[in-house]
Amino acid sequence: MARIIGAIGTSHVPTIGLAYDRQKQDDPSWAPLFAGYRPIAHWLQEHEVDVLVFFYNDHCTTFFFDLYPTFALGVGESFAIADEGAGPRPLPAIRGDVALQAHILESLVNDEFDLAVFQDKPLDHGCASPLPLLWPHEPDWPGVVVPIAINVLQYPLPTARRCYRLGQAVRRAVESYPEDLKVVVVGTGGLSHQIHGERTGFNNTEWDLQFLEWLEHDPERLTRMTHADYVRLGGAESVEQIMWLSMRGALQGPLRKVHQNYYLATTTAMTAVLWEVVDQAEGSARP
Amino acid sequence: MNPQIQGIEALGGTYVFDVRVSNRRLKLNRFFWNMIGRDWRERYLADPDGLMQQAGLTEEEATLVRNQDWLGLVQAGANFFVVEKFARVAKLSNMEVYAIMRGESYEEFLQTRNVPTLR
Numbered sequence: 253m254a255r256i257i258g259a260i261g262t263s264h265v266p267t268i269g270l271a272y273d274r275q276k277q278d279d280p281s282w283a284p285l286f287a288g289y290r291p292i293a294h295w296l297q298e299h300e301v302d303v304l305v306f307f308y309n310d311h312c313t314t315f316f317f318d319l320y321p322t323f324a325l326g327v328g329e330s331f332a333i334a335d336e337g338a339g340p341r342p343l344p345a346i347r348g349d350v351a352l353q354a355h356i357l358e359s360l361v362n363d364e365f366d367l368a369v370f371q372d373k374p375l376d377h378g379c380a381s382p383l384p385l386l387w388p389h390e391p392d393w394p395g396v397v398v399p400i401a402i403n404v405l406q407y408p409l410p411t412a413r414r415c416y417r418l419g420q421a422v423r424r425a426v427e428s429y430p431e432d433l434k435v436v437v438v439g440t441g442g443l444s445h446q447i448h449g450e451r452t453g454f455n456n457t458e459w460d461l462q463f464l465e466w467l468e469h470d471p472e473r474l475t476r477m478t479h480a481d482y483v484r485l486g487g488a489e490s491v492e493q494i495m496w497l498s499m500r501g502a503l504q505g506p507l508r509k510v511h512q513n514y515y516l517a518t519t520t521a522m523t524a525v526l527w528e529v530v531d532q533a534e535g536s537a538r539p
Numbered sequence: 540m541n542p543q544i545q546g547i548e549a550l551g552g553t554y555v556f557d558v559r560v561s562n563r564r565l566k567l568n569r570f571f572w573n574m575i576g577r578d579w580r581e582r583y584l585a586d587p588d589g590l591m592q593q594a595g596l597t598e599e600e601a602t603l604v605r606n607q608d609w610l611g612l613v614q615a616g617a618n619f620f621v622v623e624k625f626a627r628v629a630k631l632s633n634m635e636v637y638a639i640m641r642g643e644s645y646e647e648f649l650q651t652r653n654v655p656t657l658r
Contacts, residue, residue: 267633281657311620316572317561337575337627405620407557408541448619450552450610452637453651480546488553489619517654519637 254352254429256437257299258510258528259503260292261467261496262382264308264440265520266336269381273341285522288513289385292526295510296386297394302433303352304386305398305422307415307498308378308440311336312405314370320406321368323418325360326375326399327353334374344389346375349396352429356398359425365418367400375399378440382524386438404441404492412482413475415494419501426502439499445520446487453519454487460514460521463493468507468527471500506530556618564616570594570604571621580628607631610640632658 268285276282313334315321330345360367379399387393400422403409410418419437426435443460446452463486466473474497482491507527515522547555554560561568570591573579583590591601603611607629612622626636638648649655 281654312568312572312618313575317565317568317618335575335577337580337624405556405618406561407544407555409543411543446553447633447637448613448622448640449554450641451550452552452640453648478545479543483544483547483553484550488547517657518634518652 254303254426254431254433254435256423256426256435256502256529257301258295258436258526259499259507260304260386260436260438260527261442261464261499261523261525262289262386262438262440263442263520263522263524264378264381265522266377266381268385268522269341269377270338272384281517284513285515285517286385288511288515288522288524289382291511292524293386293388295526295528296436297388299434301436302395303349303398303435304383304395305356305400305426305435305437305502306379306383306440307400307402307419307438307495308375309404309492309495310378310401311376313376314373315401317406320403321370321401322403322410323365324368324370324401325353325357326373326401327357327369327371331397331399332374333380334376336376341380343380343384344392346380346383346399347393347396348398352396352431352433353398355429356422356425359428360418360421363421363424365421370401382438382440385524400498402495402498404494407479409479409491409494411475411479412477412494412497416471416475416497416501419498419503422498423502423504437499437502439496441492441495442486442490443493443514443521443523444486444490444516447489447519449488451488455516455519455521456486457514457516457521459485460516460523464512464523464525467496467500468509471497503527503529554613554616556616560616561618564600566595567600567604567612567616568618568621570596571617571625574621574624574628583628609636610642613640
């Protein structure tokens with residue numbers, strides 16, 4: 253049976269991808285960011301994780317507003333990485349697993365999450381910005397991705413509670429898959445930032461840390477907040493943190509925070525957190 | 540009104556992009572969205588006015604594009620995530636666009652940040 257053994261929350265700032273491609277890992281301004289991902293990458297390698305379920309958003313790259321899905325699941329053996337206007341990135345195509353994706357899709361739809369399905373379409377920085385910091389990719393990625401896109405651009409957005417419930421449904425989908433796979437769920441975006449209008453540059457570290465605390469210990473509290481609450485507290489674009497609630501919804505049982513990195517350098521509070529699911533029977537983290 | 544967004548208007552400097560705005564500015568946003576295609580970028584650089592006309596932009600919209608009025612575009616209902624694709628074509632970084640939207644010089648804006656040297 254497939255099992256969810258951990259969860260990652262990560263920013264997906266496009267500049268992270270750019271800095272990665274330009275090999276700025278040792279640039280003093282970037283080093284604290286890249287160093288913050290190494291323990292997570294190490295953990296993924298050590299635990300031989302097979303699958304990353306990515307709750308991410310498309311930034312009007314693959315989808316345009318003429319048909320912008322609230323929830324969409326990607327099905328395919330591979331996904332190209334999108335050219336977002338600055339040319340292609342030097343990364344191999346992201347690997348997929350049609351049998352697993354199809355199972356998750358069937359389970360979600362039968363569970364009354366009627367997602368849109370996309371095939372043969374590229375993934376943009378919502379997924380591709382943090383991915384190479386989590387997984388090595390030479391000569392190829394060590395596992396597969398299940399991309400689940402969430403509309404956080406065009407209101408009405410799905411509510412925080414709906415995103416949380418999607419995560420719960422994804423857990424049921426994963427745990428009903430017969431193959432022995434180790435799965436980690438990834439919530440992307442945030443934390444505090446606003447990048448449009450005169451309020452651009454807004455941040456709120458106190459709220460960011462509160463969010464992380466509630467996400468771990470009291471996620472229900474976060475599901476009761478409106479989009480306006482998120483926008484007020486963390487800036488307009490931080491509303492995408494509802495995608496972290498999908499990640500959290502997919503987790504059950506006690507969690508142990510393995511690592512957290514918070515780096516607010518310019519406009520986005522770039523954050524990377526890893527939790528592992530504690531096996532209650534053994535009282536220790538699952539191998 | 541969508542109860543989920545009640546209160547955003549009181550924040551100031553923040554423009555809700557909902558389906559009404561999206562519908563009103565669909566052509567403008569599509570024009571920017573197309574900048575992810577190399578052909579479109581090249582056609583824009585070769586003949587900006589011709590391409591804007593073909594894309595069905597209003598004169599008001601075309602003026603905002605011509606003037607690279609970043610704040611005006613956002614206020615009119617351009618979505619920032621397609622606007623940033625146009626910024627790549629205009630050879631501006633997001634940080635430079637942020638400074639303009641705040642009404643600051645690039646240097647002034649950088650000085651308000653924790654790590655101004657991050658590029």
